[in-house]
Amino acid sequence: MPRMDAAQKAVKVDGLQSELTQLIVAVRTEADKKKKRKMLARIGTLNRQIDKIRANRIISRETKRDLIAYSFIAPNFIGFCVFTLIPIVFAFALAFLKWDGSNPIKWAGITNFTRLAGDTFFKAALKNTIIYCLGTVPLTMIASLALAIVLNQKVKGRGIFRTLAFFPYVASLVAITAVWKMLFHPSKGPINSILLNNFGVSQDKLPQWFTGGLVLLSMILFSVWKYMGYYMVIYLAGLQGISAELYEAASLDGAGTWAKFRYVTWPQLSSTTFFVVVMLTINCFKVYDIAVMLAGGGSGELTLSSTVLVYYIYQKAFIDWDLGYSSAIAMVLFIMVLAVTIIQFWGQSKKEKA
Amino acid sequence: MKSAHTKAVVGKVIVYIILILIAVVMVIPFLWMLSASVKSDREVFQMNPFVWIPEVPRWSNYSNIWTKIPFARFVGNTVFLTIVVTFLQLLTSSFAAYSFAKLNFRHKNGLFLAYIATIAMPWQVYMVPQFIMMRKMGLNDKLTAIICLQAFSAFGVFMMKQFYEGIPDDLCEAARIDGMSEYRIYASIMLPLSKPALSTLTIFTFVATWNDYLGPLIYLKSQDKKTIQLGLKMFISQYSSDYGLIMAGSVLSLIPVLIVFLILQKYFVEGVAATGLKG
Incomplete structure (x- = not known):
């Protein structure tokens, strides 16, 4: 996201803020649970966006936290995914196929x-x-x-x-x-x-x-x-x-x-x-x-x-x-x-x- | 009072008799292996009289094994594989486990579920598709294949996570307030505290990799890639009546695992208890 000057920032924050206020009013009267949950999620996103613009950060605090956590997991998870998860999925499929490893694969059903x-x-x-x-x-x-x-x-x-x-x-x-x-x-x-x-x-x-x-x-x-x-x-x-x-x-x-x-x-x-x-x-x-x-x-x-x-x-x-x-x-x-x-x-x- | 005392003594004696019996059953095969490794093929099965150490011990069994088969090559391959796999396993799983145990982030439960779902999945169920995939990646007959296969287990992550959850969160919180980065907390607080868990995982990984047979059998085809287990099995099939030599090779193949085990074993029971492996 490109850096913005102060005026742009104020306009953006105002826009988001007004949407937020409207949503907060609407969510109180909303009866449908599904819609309500969606609105609440949107409120959360808006809050984060406003925070981000105000603090003039390129990535939000949550994203940074997630990225750090993922960086811990990634070395193991990538290896685990490629060498364990994918072969497991492949194993289930293979049970219903006829294949000798080199010729074209045929469907075998059960x-x-x-x-x-x-x-x-x-x-x-x-x-x-x-x-x-x-x-x-x-x-x-x-x-x-x-x-x-x-x-x-x-x-x-x-x-x-x-x-x-x-x-x-x-x-x-x-x-x-x-x-x-x-x-x-x-x-x-x-x-x-x-x-x-x-x-x-x-x-x-x-x-x-x-x-x-x-x-x-x-x-x-x-x-x-x-x-x-x-x-x-x-x-x-x-x-x-x-x-x-x-x-x-x-x-x-x-x-x-x-x-x-x-x-x-x-x-x-x-x-x-x-x-x-x-x-x-x-x-x-x-x-x-x-x-x-x-x-x-x-x-x-x-x-x-x-x-x-x-x-x-x-x-x-x-x-x-x-x-x-x-x-x-x-x-x-x-x-x-x-x-x-x-x-x-x-x-x-x-x-x-x- | 006296009868209670006698009873206690009798109890102790029974316990010791059981212990000695167990020790004999556990150890005899190993002693027999040692004894046979310095005998000639004829002496190995000589029963009347049976001697533990022959009059002229054939130490040459221990030198011949290195020339009859490329034993040094096999040992080298196995040492390389075991060290790399154990290092990667300890590093990546303690790293990932720290995140799962002490950090909050999006999709945490979903990601951990992927590990949990596969922990009970036997490798033997997906070893065939895994081989096909590795062959496509050009890893057939490469030591790298065994590394990829062994180094990223769900088991390691799960075990380390269980252990880290036993370490109080306050410790990390205090460090965070002091402005330590998560990487520093992992390296200077968590790692030093996890010796029992790391030792336990080292024993498991080291033993599993050193002793693995089916994995190398599937992937490593050429002679100069073989591990010590494959090499020893090959030797047994080729020279099935060279009993002394077979035993000498077997003794040599056991030494490294026993050394690692003896060094780390003092943490072992503690590690098993603390990582929730007892269920």
Whole structure:
């Protein structure tokens, strides 16, 4: 806006001022709520404009404030927009298209989704993912809670134990799955050789940990081991939020260790437990690396007994270049996660009301 | 009195037994990894008798891994990626979070909703379209692709915002009255106060980037772009019976993450508690 001389300014301000006065009178008698809101908004704008001209500023105080705020957000938001928001929108569209990444895109309607119903590999992937989830979630929750309770006691070397429990979480999957595959090696591994020599399991009955029916069990045991340290930290944070007075009161009432857990710790941790279960479930739905590293062959291919959803998304997209179909599988994953998230929101709002 | 005392002692003993059991389960795989990394392939699985440290430790496993595969190259790529991603993530998300937590501006709720709406969206759902887009931008097989992918997460902004909201507004107000600019307030008041949150976010980002497998697998195709995880996996597939070497490579790949974790861990529980990650 060009700078104005004093006379121009006075004329402009007068014009705006008279509009403002008229509006203020009108808004008092206006019955229609929508119109009233519009008028009020206009009054606000007028006020700001008058302020701006009077103070002889190029941009108003509000605009300046907004610009500063946006300058804080911009570096992250631009990256987030380009690399997350746009691909998400694209993912929804892709599920209804047929495309191999280079030839022209074709409309597919819901055929990608109807194909899913008859796809045995997809059904196996979905089933395995859910079984893995059903096994991992309760076991990890119980193990991490127990660990947190033990490590919340005043014991010597507590810090060291906490650190140790967290090691598996920070360690890379490639490295530790390599160890697990050696420890549980069907013919040579120490676990099976202990079973053979010390527990009298015969050679041909030794468990094949990474093929057939046992593979999901191995995956579940592995992820409990790897992730319990992480959820332990969350539980520790929750435990530290419980006031000591509650325990003192329980002691005065003669409550034992179990009663204290049952009537103080467990109810006080309910929101933490809820959060842990939701996070665990969502993370289980996303399982990929654990399956590929533990059960995958040399080039990481999975069979019907070990395949999981994300593996199939990857396979369909980057091996078969059936992008639309791959996105349809991704939508199934999305709906599963969405369902859990909705349950979380619902649970939280119920809690706040109570 | 005496029986109560005995009871307490028994309780303590049980707690310690549980602790030691847990520690064994947690640590044995790591100790086994260390032990196997200095053994020959034949010694690795030798059970009768089992020895932790062989009579002649094969330290050469640790030098051979660097020549069998371009391990130094993989380490270099991973170090570069992890440092850049962690730095960008900390900087941009604490910056954005300050604005969301302590400033008022137009469209604040709308913008924050965009972050919230995607926080539960698994990356795996949109990884395919993201790849197609990055390929169009010429980022396929470039380390930059991994940086773009990891550095701008909604999670970081959300976490930092939760933490900043716990810092009293009066502090910022007082600074504003003193005539400090918002940038100064962020840099000289908020940042020094957010050590626990920054440490927690550093651990998460560092661990996630260092250990990421699927992202690099999709984007980084040529040998000299590979990260340590891809390289190690490739080595395992190619030399699947060189157990000692595999373990030596694994040990090396763990060292940096463990160091970062050990340095920052004292803030970790506090950080998790203060950032609302516990729900």
